Amino acid sequence: GAVVSQHPSRVICKSGTSVKIECRSLDFQATTMFWYRQFPKKSLMLMATSNEGSKATYEQGVEKDKFLINHASLTLSTLTVTSAHPEDSSFYICSARSGIEQFFGPGTRLTVL
Amino acid sequence: SQKIEQNSEALNIQEGKTATLTCNYTNYSPAYLQWYRQDPGRGPVFLLLIRENEKEKRKERLKVTFDTTLKQSLFHITASQPADSATYLCALPANSGYALNFGKGTSLLVTP
Numbered sequence: 403g404a405v406v407s408q409h410p411s412r413v414i415c416k417s418g419t420s421v422k423i424e425c426r427s428l429d430f431q432a433t434t435m436f437w438y439r440q441f442p443k444k445s446l447m448l449m450a451t452s453n454e455g456s457k458a459t460y461e462q463g464v465e466k467d468k469f470l471i472n473h474a475s476l477t478l479s480t481l482t483v484t485s486a487h488p489e490d491s492s493f494y495i496c497s498a499r500s501g502i503e504q505f506f507g508p509g510t511r512l513t514v515l
Numbered sequence: 516s517q518k519i520e521q522n523s524e525a526l527n528i529q530e531g532k533t534a535t536l537t538c539n540y541t542n543y544s545p546a547y548l549q550w551y552r553q554d555p556g557r558g559p560v561f562l563l564l565i566r567e568n569e570k571e572k573r574k575e576r577l578k579v580t581f582d583t584t585l586k587q588s589l590f591h592i593t594a595s596q597p598a599d600s601a602t603y604l605c606a607l608p609a610n611s612g613y614a615l616n617f618g619k620g621t622s623l624l625v626t627p
Contacts, residue, residue, distance in 0.1 A: 506558035
């Protein structure tokens with residue numbers, strides 16, 4: 403099946419720093435990738451849709467200047483959490499679309515101290 | 516507003532029995548519905564997709580039904596095993612593109 407990787411799997415950073423998370427589709431090309439976040443015991447919430455070669459589309463309430471998304475190739479999308487604060491601590495998960503199916507990465511646990 | 520309800524937060528069953536999980540939705544007319552499995556600290560794993568013109572779909576010990584009149588999907592795991600213990604998520608396509616909206620999930624625990 404289709405494989406999506408994320409890196410890093412876990413990151414701890416100080417408040418005010420920026421963190422970049424990579425999402426790669428390993429065995430297929432994805433013109434569209436998605437970024438979700440998940441709080442403990444809650445479901446996944448869509449943050450933004452990442453389109454290769456164009457600007458990302460953000461969901462209502464998600465600050466585009468805070469969560470920078472770049473989809474520079476058909477196999478790579480990156481999410482940069484800028485000036486991270488403790489409230490940004492969460493589990494960030496990406497997915498890549500293949501047809502109407504979506505394949506998810508293993509997630510990145512971000513902890514901001 | 517659109518809602519996806521998985522009306523059982525937790526379900527405990529004995530090994531060998533059939534687990535049945537429910538997903539109800541409102542204010543949607545989805546072309547398809549998906550079920551995912553999520554283990555703690557991991558991303559969701561795709562299990563099954565069922566389209567609006569399909570009433571039932573099977574994959575090994577899994578069976579999904581889709582009733583667009585009742586606006587409900589049932590997810591069955593037959594001959595359940597302790598390894599089936601996980602959270603199961605129901606997902607529907609969001610209004611825009613192919614993004615997904617997820618239910619809160621049902622935590623299944625299969626005991627020996």
